[in-house]
Amino acid sequence: xxxxxxxxxxxxxxxxxxxxxxxxxxxxxxxxxxxxxxxxxxxxxxxxxxxxxxxxxxxxxxxxxxxxxxxxxxxxxxxxxxxxxxxxxxxxxxxxxxxxxxxxxxxxxxxxxxxxxxxxxxxxxxxxxxxxxxxxxxxxxxxxxxxxxxxxxxxxxxxxxxxxxxxxxxxxxxxxxxxxxxxxxxxxxxxxxxxxxxxxxxxxxxxxxxxxxxxxxxxxxxxxxxxxxxxxxxxxxxxxxxxxxxxxxxxxxxxxxxxxxxxxxxxxxxxxxxxxxxxxxxxxxxxxxxxxxxxxxxxxxxxxxxxxxxxxxxxxxxxxxxxxxxxxxxxxxxxxxxxxxxxxxxxxxxxxxxxxxxxxxxxxxxxxxxxxxxxxxxxxxxxxxxxxxxxxxxxxxxxxxxxxxxxxxxxxxxxxxxxxxxxxxxxxxxxxxxxxxxxxxxxxxxxxxxxxxxxxxxxxxxxxxxxxxxxxxxxxxxxxxxxxxxxxxxxxxxxxxxxxxxxxxxxxxxxxxxxxxxxxxxxxxxxxxxx
Amino acid sequence: xxxxxxxxxxxxxxxxxxxxxxxxxxxxxxxxxxxxxxxxxxxxxxxxxxxxxxxxxxxxx
Numbered sequence: 001x002x003x004x005x006x007x008x009x010x011x012x013x014x015x016x017x018x019x020x021x022x023x024x025x026x027x028x029x030x031x032x033x034x035x036x037x038x039x040x041x042x043x044x045x046x047x048x049x050x051x052x053x054x055x056x057x058x059x060x061x062x063x064x065x066x067x068x069x070x071x072x073x074x075x076x077x078x079x080x081x082x083x084x085x086x087x088x089x090x091x092x093x094x095x096x097x098x099x100x101x102x103x104x105x106x107x108x109x110x111x112x113x114x115x116x117x118x119x120x121x122x123x124x125x126x127x128x129x130x131x132x133x134x135x136x137x138x139x140x141x142x143x144x145x146x147x148x149x150x151x152x153x154x155x156x157x158x159x160x161x162x163x164x165x166x167x168x169x170x171x172x173x174x175x176x177x178x179x180x181x182x183x184x185x186x187x188x189x190x191x192x193x194x195x196x197x198x199x200x201x202x203x204x205x206x207x208x209x210x211x212x213x214x215x216x217x218x219x220x221x222x223x224x225x226x227x228x229x230x231x232x233x234x235x236x237x238x239x240x241x242x243x244x245x246x247x248x249x250x251x252x253x254x255x256x257x258x259x260x261x262x263x264x265x266x267x268x269x270x271x272x273x274x275x276x277x278x279x280x281x282x283x284x285x286x287x288x289x290x291x292x293x294x295x296x297x298x299x300x301x302x303x304x305x306x307x308x309x310x311x312x313x314x315x316x317x318x319x320x321x322x323x324x325x326x327x328x329x330x331x332x333x334x335x336x337x338x339x340x341x342x343x344x345x346x347x348x349x350x351x352x353x354x355x356x357x358x359x360x361x362x363x364x365x366x367x368x369x370x371x372x373x374x375x376x377x378x379x380x381x382x383x384x385x386x387x388x389x390x391x392x393x394x395x396x397x398x399x400x401x402x403x404x405x406x407x408x409x410x411x412x413x414x415x416x417x418x419x420x421x422x423x424x425x426x427x428x429x430x431x432x433x434x435x436x437x438x439x440x441x442x443x444x445x446x447x448x449x450x451x452x453x454x455x456x457x458x459x460x461x462x463x464x465x466x467x468x469x470x471x472x473x474x475x476x477x478x479x480x481x482x483x484x485x486x487x488x489x490x491x492x493x494x495x496x497x498x499x500x501x502x503x504x505x506x507x508x509x510x511x512x513x514x515x516x517x518x519x520x521x522x523x524x525x526x527x528x529x530x531x
Numbered sequence: 532x533x534x535x536x537x538x539x540x541x542x543x544x545x546x547x548x549x550x551x552x553x554x555x556x557x558x559x560x561x562x563x564x565x566x567x568x569x570x571x572x573x574x575x576x577x578x579x580x581x582x583x584x585x586x587x588x589x590x591x592x
Contacts, residue, residue, distance in 0.1 A: 188590055188591075188592060189590045234589060235589045252586065253579065293592055295592060296591075314574065315567070315571060380581060380585050394572070394575035397575065398568060406564075409557070409560050410548050410552075413551045414547055501545040503545075504542070504548070504549060508549060515553075516561060519568075
């Protein structure tokens, strides 16, 4: 047990990674906390499992660490509390390599006999956890590497972050900051927004507010019935206000249908934009009544494509997003990159005094209090987007569906193999599109030159038709246009036969008697113009 | 009926497709596709319409 009012420690300590070492380090940094108290909370167990999966070998404890986010919260709230909470934190760094405190000390002192090197530290770096000097909610800014790459598992919203330790720049190639709510200046929604803003801040160059600043921005125009600080939660409307506070536009999305949840998450996450997902948490079993635990918000950062592709209900349009079977979220009550598995079938559940509900649901890592499981029923998703992104997914999907229909139709009479396409529909930018095209596209000659040199809007919806994993066709829609506008920026066919056929049709779209939809005409016109 | 052409006959395939797109069969298929798309657009709108109450209930857990 310790009070962090003053730091009696040496500047750092390196210890072998074990769960005991992790819990001791957290308890030592917290305010009047015991190891049992830390172990009783689910974060320590979750972090231990996660770090073991990453292969943690050594913890370097950096005492007396100034964390900007905590300092903002401290200045706004904790400094006026009667207990003497410290304004300094402790940062725990994790490395996959094993080295001793003595070996690290030799490196810091630049001793000629040092075996640890800056390069070795950097390549073994797994990330850090800031421990706040508070009594209960101690897990502050946490940047840990994502799970290792695996077929189908992607974290599009994660990006590289660096940390400085003893003059060494340590890089985490793929992460996004996480922290648990302190239930004072931040509830779950604030923590989720805080993580989202770390990605949008990089993408759209806006300052990243601290949890306190987010809660203030969310509530100053929309005061809750109770006081804003200590904060007990935000509504979607308040979250939208916080998003406007950083200069972005909130886009609330209904995700009560399983396929729409997947479509929206896939479309925006692939543009490196994490989303806040609001869920109803329910606890129970199929044999008992379910109990509502309340509404919870998490930040969605990644997904797994492990399910077979299926057509969008009532259509023959097959989207790559339909393969999504798991999502990875920063759940402030669980930990970073927590897995939530989507169920294939709707959950039938009844809450006390309520009617029977049928809804899609996902697994969670929350412990059940009745020996069953805690499931999450999606309520809404909230994206924070740049104001120039105006065209939404349904508008794009309608046009993609028209093109898919046309491809099927002409395959009934010609050997083009366009009758089983899978469409990858995502938001992107002209920069990303051109980089991907230059690095990976089979496009050559004048069409490649056109694609790389053509002036295009900054934001694009990209719909790639795939035959297996081979791209056949790319439709690019101007995401900055208006719904009633042309919207089509470019169209490229990667298969020469398909290109020749579509070009011939595109060159004669207005010939007497030729029937095709407006969306297809627009796509073919763009294809003709691309040479 | 699918025409049996080699993939290398791209120009001939294009002519076949163009010719077929002018037939009554193609017109009917396109018209049906348009109706399906209109229904799809309606369904999209319905599936994504947010109940205003959802925006006012706090996330507190």
